[in-house]
Amino acid sequence: MEGITAFVQKLLPGSADFDAKAGAIALTNDEVMIVGAWDKDINFETKDAMMPDARSHKSGLLDRTSALAASANLPAFVSKLPKAELHVHIEGCLTPERVHAIVVRNGLDPKEFDPDEATARRQCGSWLHGDYQPMMFCGPNEMAINAFLTEYTRNNAMMRTEQDFYEVMMDYLERAAENGVVRAEIFFDPQMHCFEDNSGAGAAAVEMMGGPKRDPKGIGKPRMKYEDVVGGLTRGIEEGKAKYGVDAALILSFLQDRSLEEAMEMLDQAIKPENIGKIIGVGMDNGTGPWGPMMGGVPNSTARFKPCYEKAKAAGLMLTAHAGEEEGASCVNMCLDVLQVDRIDHGVRVMEDPEVVKKIADRRVPCTVCPISNHRAQIVPRIFCGESPIRPMWVNGVNIAGLHSDDPAYCAIGTVDKYCYSCEPQTYDGYVNSAYMRAARDSGLTPDECVTIAKNSLEACWKLTDEQRAGYLAKLKAYCTDWRPSQ
Numbered sequence: 001m002e003g004i005t006a007f008v009q010k011l012l013p014g015s016a017d018f019d020a021k022a023g024a025i026a027l028t029n030d031e032v033m034i035v036g037a038w039d040k041d042i043n044f045e046t047k048d049a050m051m052p053d054a055r056s057h058k059s060g061l062l063d064r065t066s067a068l069a070a071s072a073n074l075p076a077f078v079s080k081l082p083k084a085e086l087h088v089h090i091e092g093c094l095t096p097e098r099v100h101a102i103v104v105r106n107g108l109d110p111k112e113f114d115p116d117e118a119t120a121r122r123q124c125g126s127w128l129h130g131d132y133q134p135m136m137f138c139g140p141n142e143m144a145i146n147a148f149l150t151e152y153t154r155n156n157a158m159m160r161t162e163q164d165f166y167e168v169m170m171d172y173l174e175r176a177a178e179n180g181v182v183r184a185e186i187f188f189d190p191q192m193h194c195f196e197d198n199s200g201a202g203a204a205a206v207e208m209m210g211g212p213k214r215d216p217k218g219i220g221k222p223r224m225k226y227e228d229v230v231g232g233l234t235r236g237i238e239e240g241k242a243k244y245g246v247d248a249a250l251i252l253s254f255l256q257d258r259s260l261e262e263a264m265e266m267l268d269q270a271i272k273p274e275n276i277g278k279i280i281g282v283g284m285d286n287g288t289g290p291w292g293p294m295m296g297g298v299p300n301s302t303a304r305f306k307p308c309y310e311k312a313k314a315a316g317l318m319l320t321a322h323a324g325e326e327e328g329a330s331c332v333n334m335c336l337d338v339l340q341v342d343r344i345d346h347g348v349r350v351m352e353d354p355e356v357v358k359k360i361a362d363r364r365v366p367c368t369v370c371p372i373s374n375h376r377a378q379i380v381p382r383i384f385c386g387e388s389p390i391r392p393m394w395v396n397g398v399n400i401a402g403l404h405s406d407d408p409a410y411c412a413i414g415t416v417d418k419y420c421y422s423c424e425p426q427t428y429d430g431y432v433n434s435a436y437m438r439a440a441r442d443s444g445l446t447p448d449e450c451v452t453i454a455k456n457s458l459e460a461c462w463k464l465t466d467e468q469r470a471g472y473l474a475k476l477k478a479y480c481t482d483w484r485p486s487q
């Protein structure tokens with residue numbers, strides 16, 4: 001190690017920042033040029049021919065000098081890399097501090113919601129209220145997801161006014177801008193707000209905090225107006241665009257553990273002439289609950305929403321669905337063949353079936369992968385024995401259309417504060433840049449591979465004009481050409 005340090009310092013006088021042990025070089029612009037000059041004796045054509053995988057995925061945007069600088073400074077390079085976030089739930093952006101502010105404003109008892117305690121509950125461990133479990137002792141993957149969904153449902157039930165939705169959108173767009181996001185396509189779950197919740201966890205929490213008494217027979221009864229939910233989010237998008245420069249749009253997500261009839265009712269409201277322009281597509285999320293795909297080849301959980309998807313498509317909306325996360329490759333297959341989706345959210349468990357991998361790769365269906373959420377929901381630890389599926393997906397030609405946060409306010413690995421900002425350098429704060437850094441760590445992504453993935457995300461955006469898409473890609477190209485570590 002000392003020999004390498006001495007060598008680099010001799011070659012680059014003044015390069016005192018070189019730290020061989022950490023494997024990091026803090027290069028200045030001039031130094032990058034000098035190091036880049038080493039390339040002159042290397043036959044890259046022969047080398048690249050011998051490394052066809054690396055070669056076939058080159059972004060075409062990052063030259064060798066920039067790639068060299070970026071490889072030594074990946075967090076800085078990724079931090080402002082222009083990217084699209086296509087898989088984020090607005091309800092998953094509710095920070096403990098925002099929940100607390102909403103609880104107070106909505107006249108609920110703030111003594112029942114301590115933001116510091118809620119922050120601690122969300123740290124790497126169980127999501128269950130007051131029931132901390134280290135990750136390694138978590139049970140089956142669906143238990144981890146259900147623990148998260150219980151906490152999520154309780155917090156979502158605190159949101160009761162248009163202003164609540166506006167504020168959480170503004171919170172997210174501020175963080176998105178900090179993370180280099182130029183375009184965000186954001187899920188919202190209106191069924192969760194417009195109807196009393198199925199499990200009762202949300203209504204029970206509100207009652208405990210002095211809110212309306214829960215009616216056990218009132219499940220499915222109307223709660224908020226769709227126009228208030230979508231109105232607050234849209235107001236946030238308009239103001240957020242002006243304040244933070246992020247272009248955003250909404251995707252209505254159905255809850256796959258609820259009835260087809262309820263989803264249809266929601267869709268009918270969303271496609272009314274006065275509402276249709278406020279969303280660009282539909283998706284489907286939440287646990288599959290009792291509707292998980294039947295074994296024995298008869299589809300149900302996903303395929304039963306076919307009429308909803310057909311109606312949405314006829315109304316001019318784009319289609320996606322969560323698949324290949326809680327459920328396996330057969331669910332991805334259903335989404336492709338029965339629902340005819342334009343994108344797949346997650347998709348990682350497609351690796352369980354080579355035929356579905358081939359199908360999704362041949363069709364170039366974009367997958368919106370969420371590495372940190374997959375870790376927190378036990379998909380990577382349990383299904384993949386701790387190995388990231390991103391590299392195998394990549395090698396098999398799956399279109400990884402960006403890396404995404406999913407539910408950033410719930411997904412940190414390490415310590416964050418009640419606003420969901422990192423408290424220590426090693427923390428993955430849950431937002432989109434930390435998803436890139438986690439994937440880079442787990443799958444050895446090079447800077448150029450990060451660029452290709454960001455480019456895929458921009459190419460997979462929906463309802464852009466040709467001019468908008470060309471503008472985003474030009475921004476990515478300029479960033480790659482101009483980027484130097486001092487920036």
Ligand SMILES: [Zn+2]
Nearest residue numbers: 285322345406
């Ligand atoms: Zn999701």
